[in-house]
Each structure stands twice: as C-alpha cells, then as structure tokens.
Amino acid sequence: MAESRNVGVTGASRIFDMLRQDLLDGRFAAGDKLAISALRDHYDVSLSPLREALNRLAAYGLLEQENQRGFRVPRLSxxxxxxxxxxxxxxxxxxxxxxxxxxxxxxxxxxxxxxxxxxxxxxxxxxxxxxxxxxxxxxxxxxxxxxxxxxxxxxxxxxxxxxxxxxxxxxxxxxxxxxxxxxxxxxxxxxxxxxxxxxxxxxxxxxxxxxxxxxxxxxxxx
Amino acid sequence: MAESRNVGVTGASRIFDMLRQDLLDGRFAAGDKLAISALRDHYDVSLSPLREALNRLAAYGLLEQENQRGFRVPRLSxxxxxxxxxxxxxxxxxxxxxxxxxxxxxxxxxxxxxxxxxxxxxxxxxxxxxxxxxxxxxxxxxxxxxxxxxxxxxxxxxxxxxxxxxxxxxxxxxxxxxxxxxxxxxxxxxxxxxxxxxxxxxxxxxxxxxxxxxxxxxxxxx
DNA sequence: AGTCGAAAAATAATCGATTTTTTAATAAAT
DNA sequence: ATTTATTAAAAAATCGATTATTTTTCGACT
CATH class of the missing domain: 1.20.120.530 (GntR ligand-binding domain-like)
Incomplete structure (x- = not known):
C-alpha cells in the first residue's frame, strides 16, 4: 500500500483533479452542458463535493457557470x-x-x-x-x-x-x-x-x- | 422597485460577491481561519451555497483552502x-x-x-x-x-x-x-x-x- | 401550420442532518 | 516537567431529501 491514509484529499479535491484532467483530455464536447447527475454517477460521489469541484473549475476558467442553469464546457474559438x-x-x-x-x-x-x-x-x-x-x-x-x-x-x-x-x-x-x-x-x-x-x-x-x-x-x- | 425578479442570482453568487467585498474591505484579519458556521449565521444562508462561494474565492485567490481544515484569509507579505x-x-x-x-x-x-x-x-x-x-x-x-x-x-x-x-x-x-x-x-x-x-x-x-x-x-x- | 400558455418533467440550487476528521482537553506515564 | 495516549468537543465534509427554477411537452386557439 502506498499510504495508510489519504492525507489531505477530500472528495471535492479528488473530483476537481479528475474533472480537470478529463476536460484537458477533451472527454467532454466543447459547448456541452455538464449533466450533473450523470457526473455524480460516473465519479461516484455526492452532489455537494461535486458542485464544489465544479465551482472551483469555473473560477479557474475550465468551465463556464451560468446562474440557475448549471455548468458548461467553454466553446473553442x-x-x-x-x-x-x-x-x-x-x-x-x-x-x-x-x-x-x-x-x-x-x-x-x-x-x-x-x-x-x-x-x-x-x-x-x-x-x-x-x-x-x-x-x-x-x-x-x-x-x-x-x-x-x-x-x-x-x-x-x-x-x-x-x-x-x-x-x-x-x-x-x-x-x-x-x-x-x-x-x-x-x-x-x-x-x-x-x-x-x-x-x-x-x-x-x-x-x-x-x-x-x-x-x-x-x-x-x- | 429595481427589478421584479432576481434574475440570475443564486445564493452562492450573492455570497461570493459579498464575501469578495468584505475581503477587499479587510473585514477579516489576514491569516485568520474563516468560521464557516459564523458566516452561515452572518449571511443567513445554508452551508451548500456558502461553501460553493468559498470554493470559488479560493480558486480565484482571495482565500486559501487546505483540505480537511477549511478556509483562511491569506497572509499579507x-x-x-x-x-x-x-x-x-x-x-x-x-x-x-x-x-x-x-x-x-x-x-x-x-x-x-x-x-x-x-x-x-x-x-x-x-x-x-x-x-x-x-x-x-x-x-x-x-x-x-x-x-x-x-x-x-x-x-x-x-x-x-x-x-x-x-x-x-x-x-x-x-x-x-x-x-x-x-x-x-x-x-x-x-x-x-x-x-x-x-x-x-x-x-x-x-x-x-x-x-x-x-x-x-x-x-x-x- | 404556427403561436401562445398551461402543465409536466427535468434540472439546478438549497436545506438540515449525518459522518468524518481535526483540534482541544485531559489524564497517564516516563 | 514534558511527553504520549485517550477522550471530548469542534469543525469540515458529505449525504439524501426538499425546494425553486428552467426546460420540455402538449393542447387550445388564431
């Protein structure tokens, strides 16, 4: 085992890292809306940490956030x-x-x-x-x-x-x-x-x- | 009345704006840990939108986030x-x-x-x-x-x-x-x-x- | 046929409670 | 007296359910 304990890793930070990778890998189509409940299933995590990760990614610029209508992958231009x-x-x-x-x-x-x-x-x-x-x-x-x-x-x-x-x-x-x-x-x-x-x-x-x-x-x- | 409806404003976005202002105003001492439940009371909002706002502010650089031990106001140097x-x-x-x-x-x-x-x-x-x-x-x-x-x-x-x-x-x-x-x-x-x-x-x-x-x-x- | 509006479905946002982890307090041992 | 272990308290993170908003569907009307 590499570590006895996952020190300093929360669900939100884990999802942030994975989502960032997946966004850079182009796993989501540019312009698409992220289906939050689908992500919830895929990454096997609850809504709260998932939404926290999405909020971080939006503030970082890898997602766009529109109030009341969720998150989408920015278009390429x-x-x-x-x-x-x-x-x-x-x-x-x-x-x-x-x-x-x-x-x-x-x-x-x-x-x-x-x-x-x-x-x-x-x-x-x-x-x-x-x-x-x-x-x-x-x-x-x-x-x-x-x-x-x-x-x-x-x-x-x-x-x-x-x-x-x-x-x-x-x-x-x-x-x-x-x-x-x-x-x-x-x-x-x-x-x-x-x-x-x-x-x-x-x-x-x-x-x-x-x-x-x-x-x-x-x-x-x- | 300015608007009949708060279009495009969520609890999280509102708290983000207010917290950003308060951070720029120096209402929190640099280096201090943010007491989340105190913030909850002060801004009269639930934990989820509050935490989403904090996550945004951390990604933006106005807060520091350390996993499992919350958010703190960055020190000045x-x-x-x-x-x-x-x-x-x-x-x-x-x-x-x-x-x-x-x-x-x-x-x-x-x-x-x-x-x-x-x-x-x-x-x-x-x-x-x-x-x-x-x-x-x-x-x-x-x-x-x-x-x-x-x-x-x-x-x-x-x-x-x-x-x-x-x-x-x-x-x-x-x-x-x-x-x-x-x-x-x-x-x-x-x-x-x-x-x-x-x-x-x-x-x-x-x-x-x-x-x-x-x-x-x-x-x-x- | 197309437009408008109401109802239904889907999605986003929020809530209150629970679980996990850290921090503080206390006691035992060197 | 300082350190280490144990427990209690506090705080952070997460969960499942509820509420609010948007989007879609469907039917009446022009």
Whole structure:
C-alpha cells in the first residue's frame, strides 16, 4: 500500500483533479452542458463535493457557470486561441528571462533532468497523459525560478487553456518532431544563460505549437 | 422597485460577491481561519451555497483552502506585494499600450466619462466603496480595449489582490492627492495616443500606489 | 401550420442532518 | 516537567431529501 491514509484529499479535491484532467483530455464536447447527475454517477460521489469541484473549475476558467442553469464546457474559438497564444508568449517570455537571470545551480540540474526525461519519452514514443505530464513538467521547470508566484500561476492557467486546443487537434508529425527538438535546444540556451536566444526560441516554440493547436478550430495552419 | 425578479442570482453568487467585498474591505484579519458556521449565521444562508462561494474565492485567490481544515484569509507579505506590484506594471502596461493602439471613439468617451466621475468623487471627498467602485471602473476602462480577455482577467485579479493591501494601509494625503492628479493625466495621455508617455505614467502611478500599500505590511515607504 | 400558455418533467440550487476528521482537553506515564 | 495516549468537543465534509427554477411537452386557439 502506498499510504495508510489519504492525507489531505477530500472528495471535492479528488473530483476537481479528475474533472480537470478529463476536460484537458477533451472527454467532454466543447459547448456541452455538464449533466450533473450523470457526473455524480460516473465519479461516484455526492452532489455537494461535486458542485464544489465544479465551482472551483469555473473560477479557474475550465468551465463556464451560468446562474440557475448549471455548468458548461467553454466553446473553442480561433479568437480565444490567438489570445491564449499571445499571452503565453508575453508571460512565458517574461518568466523565462527572469528565470535565466535568477536560476541557480539546482535549477540547472532540475532542468537538465526534466529535459532528459522528456527526450527519453519522445524517443520511446510515449503518448497520452504520461507524456503530457513530462511535457508540462519541463515547461514549468524552465520558468520556475522567475521569482513571481502570480506569474507562474497565470502561466499554468494559460497552459491548461492552451492544452484544451492542442490535445484536441490532429497530430502533425513533422511539427511534433521539430517541437521535440526545440525542447532540448531551449534547455541548452537556458543553461548557457542566453536570454535573447532563449526568448526567441520560446516564441517560435509557442508559435509552432499554436499551428498545431489551430487544427482544433477547423482552420488551416498559417 | 429595481427589478421584479432576481434574475440570475443564486445564493452562492450573492455570497461570493459579498464575501469578495468584505475581503477587499479587510473585514477579516489576514491569516485568520474563516468560521464557516459564523458566516452561515452572518449571511443567513445554508452551508451548500456558502461553501460553493468559498470554493470559488479560493480558486480565484482571495482565500486559501487546505483540505480537511477549511478556509483562511491569506497572509499579507511584503514579498507578495512586491510581486503583485511588479506584475501589475507589466500586465497593465502591456494592456494600456494595446488599448491606446486599438481603442476607438467610443472608448474615448467612456474614458472621459469615467475620469470625470472619478474626479468629481475626489473633489467631493467621497470615500469607501463608492469611491472604490469609480476608481476600479476608471482603471478598467483605461485598458478595456486591449483586445485580450485573458489579460483583462489577470489584471482584474491582480487589482483585487493589490486592493487587499492598499485599503488596509493608512492614508497618505499628499500621495493620495498626487494619485488623483495622475488619473486625469493618464486619461489625457491615453486620449492623445501617447503610448510611451502613458506607460511611464502608469508605472509611476502603480509605484506610488505601492508606496501607500506598503503601509499595510508595517514597512516604511521607499 | 404556427403561436401562445398551461402543465409536466427535468434540472439546478438549497436545506438540515449525518459522518468524518481535526483540534482541544485531559489524564497517564516516563 | 514534558511527553504520549485517550477522550471530548469542534469543525469540515458529505449525504439524501426538499425546494425553486428552467426546460420540455402538449393542447387550445388564431
């Protein structure tokens, strides 16, 4: 047994995590209303913790809440994706710059490790939530020492938003290959403390991801 | 009567609004645990909608939630205030620049109106939530046409965070007077489409506000 | 045929009570 | 005197049922 006791886990927090994952995985159709009693059955939990989780997700931006008529999955739009992409460039660029200036030796090892794990996962052809976790971890490690809790919070939120689009979009192997390559190069530039180079590459990286993500909006790549 | 029916208002949404106001007003001591049953009595509502509101506020960042041990009002720290101030400069500066480039004639009139109302309120010595509402409205109007829903969302969130500090701090009449003056000048520069001038002034404005807000951390002004 | 309105069904929101977990109080032991 | 174990009290989380609101259905009427 991993633990004798589920310390610090409530029904609501458990459902929040599961629902968040399922929303990022695109298990619910965009625009759909969530059938609360169906969720109740599916996750085998009572209404109170379920509704608490839904309220958190709505405040976080992964659900829309309309008083007296429940919760729905936000629609996807080209305009919003553009917004998210632009904000990612601005905020992650800012964070990366600061991280490169402030990151210490321990950051270097964490970054090296995260990049390595991601590379091995790429080579092994790993997909799904395992790969997603390593990918998110790499990007988070990259900007972690930026020194701003609020900046990291906003970046994480934008990542979740972006992922709704990206994970739904059809894969484009050539781009995916280039994206994988960029992860390694981002690490290299960061370790070299090359602020300008890293920022430019991160911009390219987000732009390339965006071209993939566009596939979820029924638009062609630019 | 204003409305024949409370359209689109639930107990939870009502409590959310009231609690948010009370948190910004500093009605709860930072670091304190919220006594849920006391809140239940005070706001005269049942546990379910109350807990839903608390969950929203925690996801929004105005409360901290620890599983199995309820909700508490986040502590105030000089470090966090610095973070919030720095992020406000970055995000509002970005938004203002975009707003000035994209704002149309209608924006100009709204901005003029908001600045006028705020000025009249200043002259009339208005204080409390009425002044706060006009002040928030002015700053929101200033950046509204920036074109990014997410940017506006983050800015609003940071404003709420900043206000927890500012409203708690002792007033400094000379600074307050200068801040009032800056509002008018910000409007002028924005209407003149002076991107650089407006950005610089907004930076100064936030910095000056920050000097006031520091008073809530038991620190002297810098 | 289409529109309007009443009744029925479905869904959301809320309530009061119960269960679980944490915190505080007390006593026993080193 | 401090620590540890036990119990009592308090608080948080959850449950099942009830109430309020919205949505759908159905039939009368134009």
């Amino acid at each position: 080209r305009e919003e994706l553009d917004d998210i992409m632009t904000m990612r460039k601005a905020l992650e660029g800012m964070a990366l710059e600061r991280a490169i200036l402030q990151g210490d030796a321990e950051w270097e090892s964490h970054l090296l490790a995260a990049a390595h794990r991601l590379k091995r996962a790429d080579e092994a052809g790993l997909t799904g939530n395992e790969w997603e976790a390593l990918h998110a971890e790499f990007h988070h490690t990259l900007v972690r020492p930026c020194g701003s809790v609020w900046l990291l919070r906003f970046i994480a939120q934008l990542h979740d938003q972006f992922d709704r689009y990206r994970r739904l979009a059809p894969a484009i192997p050539e781009i995916r290959c280039e994206l994988d390559r960029q992860h390694g190069e981002l690490m290299t530039l960061a370790l070299e403390r090359s602020v300008e180079g890293a920022r430019e590459l991160l911009d390219d990286h987000i732009q390339l991801s965006y071209r993939v993500a566009l596939g979820s909006c029924g638009e062609q790549t630019t | 000089r470090e966090e205030l610095d973070d919030i101030m720095t992020m406000r400069k970055a995000l509002e500066g970005m938004a203002l620049e975009r707003a000035i480039l994209q704002g149309d004639a209608e924006w100009e009139s709204h901005l003029l109106a908001a600045a006028h109302r705020l000025k009249r309120a200043d002259e009339a010595g208005l204080t409390g939530n009425e002044w706060e509402a006009l002040h928030a409205e002015f700053h929101h109007t200033l950046v509204r046409p920036c074109g990014s829903v997410w940017l506006l969302r983050f800015i609003a969130q940071l404003h709420d965070q900043f206000d927890r500090y500012r409203r708690l701090a002792p007033a400094i009449p000379e600074i307050r007077c200068e801040l009032d003056r800056q509002h008018g000048e910000l409007m002028t520069l924005a209407l003149e489409r002076s991107v650089e001038g407006a950005r610089e002034l907004l930076d100064d404005h936030i910095q000056l506000s920050y000097r006031v807000a520091l008073g809530s951390c038991g620190e002297q002004t810098t």
